[in-house]
Amino acid sequence: MQPDSAIEALGALAQEHRLALFRLLVQTGERGLAAGAIAEALGVPNSSLSFHLGQLREAGLILQERQHRSIIYRANYPAMNSLVAYLMENCCSGAADCGAGAVCETPAQERKSA
Amino acid sequence: MQPDSAIEALGALAQEHRLALFRLLVQTGERGLAAGAIAEALGVPNSSLSFHLGQLREAGLILQERQHRSIIYRANYPAMNSLVAYLMENCCSGAADCGAGAVCETPAQERKSA
DNA sequence: CTGACATTTCCAATTTACTCGAAATGAGGA
DNA sequence: TCCTCATTTCGAGTAAATTGGAAATGTCAG
Numbered sequence: 001m002q003p004d005s006a007i008e009a010l011g012a013l014a015q016e017h018r019l020a021l022f023r024l025l026v027q028t029g030e031r032g033l034a035a036g037a038i039a040e041a042l043g044v045p046n047s048s049l050s051f052h053l054g055q056l057r058e059a060g061l062i063l064q065e066r067q068h069r070s071i072i073y074r075a076n077y078p079a080m081n082s083l084v085a086y087l088m089e090n091c092c093s094g095a096a097d098c099g100a101g102a103v104c105e106t107p108a109q110e111r112k113s114a
Numbered sequence: 115m116q117p118d119s120a121i122e123a124l125g126a127l128a129q130e131h132r133l134a135l136f137r138l139l140v141q142t143g144e145r146g147l148a149a150g151a152i153a154e155a156l157g158v159p160n161s162s163l164s165f166h167l168g169q170l171r172e173a174g175l176i177l178q179e180r181q182h183r184s185i186i187y188r189a190n191y192p193a194m195n196s197l198v199a200y201l202m203e204n205c206c207s208g209a210a211d212c213g214a215g216a217v218c219e220t221p222a223q224e225r226k227s228a
Numbered sequence: 229c230t231g232a233c234a235t236t237t238c239c240a241a242t243t244t245a246c247t248c249g250a251a252a253t254g255a256g257g258a
Numbered sequence: 259t260c261c262t263c264a265t266t267t268c269g270a271g272t273a274a275a276t277t278g279g280a281a282a283t284g285t286c287a288g
Contacts, residue, residue, distance in 0.1 A: 003133060011128035013201070014121055015276085022201075026218075029206035035235060045278055050236050052276095069234055069285050077205075077217035084198050087127070087136075091191075092143035103191035104140075129246085149265060161248055164266050183255055183264055 001086040005060065009083050012059035017044050018052045025062060025075040034070035115200040119174065123197050126173035131158050132166045139176055139189040148184035 013019050020042055025033065033041075039049040053073060056062045060079045065072050092098035127133050134156055139147065147155075153163040167187060170176045174193045179186050206212035213219065 003130070007128055007130060007133055010124050010133070011275095014125035014128045016117070016121060017276095019117060019121055019124070023203065026202065027204045027207055029209055029212065036233095039235095046235070047237085047278055047280090048276080051278095054236085055275095066285085071235065080201065081219070084201070087194065087198070088140065089137065090141045093141055095143055098143065103143075105195070125245095131246095150263095153265095159248055160265070161250090161267085162246080165246080165248095168266085180255085183257095183262095185265065 001082050006083060006086050009059045009061055009079065012055045012061055015052070015055075017042055017048070018056055021049075021052060022056060022061060022075065025073060026077075026080070028075075030074065032065070032072040032074035034067075034072055036070065038073065115196045120197060120200050123173045123175055123193065126169045126175055129166070129169075131156055131162070132170055135163075135166060136170060136175060136189065139187060140191075140194070142189075144188065146179075146186040146188035148181075148186055150184065152187065 013022060021038060024038065024041060035046075035049065035053060038053075039046055042049065044052070053062070053064075057064060057073075061076055061083075063074050063076050065074075088104055091104035098104045127136060135152060138152065138155060149160075149163065149167060152167075153160050156163065158166070167176070167178075171178060171187075175190055175197075177188050177190050179188075202218055205218035211217075
């Protein structure tokens with residue numbers, strides 16, 4: 001991942017409505033949500049939401065697809081994973097106590113079996 | 115993690131110098147780096163660097179400690195991990211094909227054994 | 229083709245972020 | 259104590275983000 005892409009992605013997430021929007025899509029999964037449904041869920045005017053959708057889309061964090069009259073948005077999971085990997089890249093210069101159960105261990109999400 | 119803290123942290127990372135700075139500290143590990151050493155490594159004037167260090171510190175992403183005449187900065191790994199966990203929280207509403215080896219799997223760092 | 233709906237573009241006002249030289253603060257060493 | 263080094267604070271100038279109403283665009287049903 002390029003530094004510029006990472007900055008763009010982080011900047012896209014560093015905003016109240018966009019962070020809520022992205023997390024909503026992350027939690028929604030493959031099904032995705034239409035722009036109108038998102039606007040209603042977040043309580044944001046259409047024109048503002050469209051602006052924020054554009055920011056997230058340009059940053060590569062979300063994907064869009066037309067479906068009938070609506071446009072469906074989904075989280076771009078590989079992009080999210082790349083961003084996280086970039087932040088943690090070469091953590092602690094690969095010290096032995098870094099990756100495995102120590103400082104750089106990602107909690108990820110709680111697994112059902114955990 | 116609170117939404118406001120996440121926005122603050124993401125905003126702190128969404129800047130060329132601060133992203134480079136944070137990644138430098140992540141890679142440096144427990145040893146940490148003095149402000150002067152960071153300024154030299156990044157090629158940023160002292161006053162600018164101090165501003166960026168303040169932003170990252172206020173966001174909770176880095177920790178500082180005085181050591182003799184220098185101030186040593188370190189990455190705050192738990193804060194980084196919380197932020198990542200917040201982004202991925204309840205990914206795909208816990209669908210079976212989400213966590214394990216699918217979309218929400220964090221690559222984390224490449225392990226030495228991978 | 230016409231009407232209705234979903235979404236985006238345009239625009240201007242307001243707010244917030246970034247930069248860096250110069251001066252101030254703070255901690256040791258002699 | 260006095261001086262020096264490391265870092266931060268101050269201040270003003272420049273640049274960029276966010277907002278939302280109104281108008282434009284694009285898609286489908288009848």
